[in-house]
Amino acid sequence: MGMTKQNVAGGSGDNSGINVMSDLYTASLSMYPASLQKGGGYIKVSQLLKHLEVNSAQRISSWVDSMKASSPTHVKSPPSLTEDNNSWMLHHPSALDMFEQIIGASQGKQIVMFLDYDGTLSPIVDDPDRAFMSNKMRTTVRKLARCFPTAIVSGRCRDKVYSFVRLGELYYAGSHGMDIKGPAKGSKYKKGDQAVLFQPASEFLPMIDEVYKELVERTKSTLGAKVENNKFCVSVHFRCVDEKEWTELAQQVKSVIKGYPKLRLTQGRKVLEIRPTIKWDKGKALEFLLESLGFANCTNVFPVYIGDDRTDEDAFKILRDRGQGFGILVSKIPKDTNASYSLQEPEEVMSFLQRLVEWKRPNLCRQQKV
Numbered sequence: 001m002g003m004t005k006q007n008v009a010g011g012s013g014d015n016s017g018i019n020v021m022s023d024l025y026t027a028s029l030s031m032y033p034a035s036l037q038k039g040g041g042y043i044k045v046s047q048l049l050k051h052l053e054v055n056s057a058q059r060i061s062s063w064v065d066s067m068k069a070s071s072p073t074h075v076k077s078p079p080s081l082t083e084d085n086n087s088w089m090l091h092h093p094s095a096l097d098m099f100e101q102i103i104g105a106s107q108g109k110q111i112v113m114f115l116d117y118d119g120t121l122s123p124i125v126d127d128p129d130r131a132f133m134s135n136k137m138r139t140t141v142r143k144l145a146r147c148f149p150t151a152i153v154s155g156r157c158r159d160k161v162y163s164f165v166r167l168g169e170l171y172y173a174g175s176h177g178m179d180i181k182g183p184a185k186g187s188k189y190k191k192g193d194q195a196v197l198f199q200p201a202s203e204f205l206p207m208i209d210e211v212y213k214e215l216v217e218r219t220k221s222t223l224g225a226k227v228e229n230n231k232f233c234v235s236v237h238f239r240c241v242d243e244k245e246w247t248e249l250a251q252q253v254k255s256v257i258k259g260y261p262k263l264r265l266t267q268g269r270k271v272l273e274i275r276p277t278i279k280w281d282k283g284k285a286l287e288f289l290l291e292s293l294g295f296a297n298c299t300n301v302f303p304v305y306i307g308d309d310r311t312d313e314d315a316f317k318i319l320r321d322r323g324q325g326f327g328i329l330v331s332k333i334p335k336d337t338n339a340s341y342s343l344q345e346p347e348e349v350m351s352f353l354q355r356l357v358e359w360k361r362p363n364l365c366r367q368q369k370v
């Protein structure tokens with residue numbers, strides 16, 4: 001099918017990829033009534049259901065439950081949750097309320113900033129290709145990078161996340177840290193002439209590509225399902241799929257992955273992700289970046305990692321284990337986390353980053369306000 005080939009070509013995450021993604025979305029919409037008429041897609045799924053082992057069905061329902069819990073469609077706080085929420089906020093207070101204490105803890109140390117993208121710098125939207133960050137947020141991150149070494153760590157492919165952020169002075173770790181590059185333009189933190197470049201999973205590229213094609217094919221009958229090629233990993237987005245279809249979609253994904261023991265599934269906010277089994281994650285990327293920045297065995301470094309997703313927990317845990325810096329979880333609801341502080345939403349992340357800039361370079365803020 002032409003569509004599939006085109007998608008592969010766009011897999012490097014350039015603009016053509018974005019167009020192809022929306023084409024794919026439109027195609028899946030128009031395909032829906034057709035597949036209903038033929039009855040093809042649905043019969044296949046019900047046959048699949050029969051062949052699933054109990055264990056795997058349990059795992060799928062736990063993914064789906066946990067995806068629903070971590071991405072509530074309607075934010076609600078029934079009275080019974082208030083107590084839990086209070087206790088959670090006690091253990092993970094707002095990074096804005098604790099700003100003075102945070103600055104106090106960083107005294108004499110080099111702050112290094114790590115920022116997730118989706119749900120941290122940009123709001124979670126229905127169409128992942130339209131997860132734009134505001135100009136105000138971009139300006140804030142640009143100023144932040146003038147104060148501290150700053151890295152974006154995302155599950156998306158590096159080119160795609162760069163196309164959203166568009167700041168050459170940052171470090172970028174795409175595909176959950178499996179694709180790392182240093183600043184393209186002058187950064188005072190850049191060591192030597194070469195931009196850092198590290199791709200620990202390059203041997204998996206052909207396999208990922210193959211799985212991507214299979215997933216596109218297998219999920220095309222599910223209305224709203226969207227498969228994104230993130231180069232070193234593949235994301236299957238559930239955001240536009242009716243919750244009633246989630247279990248079936250998860251089973252479709254699982255059935256594709258079955259044939260690839262070297263790949264594993266992880267789950268995020270309304271997304272299932274397929275990645276190589278190599279021991280590499282956002283936490284490892286954080287450590288790699290700290291090392292590249294020359295802070296390998298330093299005690300005077302203070303990394304701050306802000307993220308909203310399960311995959312960010314690997315980075316939060318590294319910071320907790322190292323006893324250096326801390327993680328900030330972006331969440332409106334209590335979650336099990338290794339982060340020390342919380343922020344409710346990207347707006348609050350921006351306020352926190354602004355306060356860091358104001359504290360470090362009051363002049364930078366005054367100059368730019370004029």
Ligand SMILES: [Mg+2]
Nearest residue numbers: 116118119309
């Ligand atoms: Mg995120």
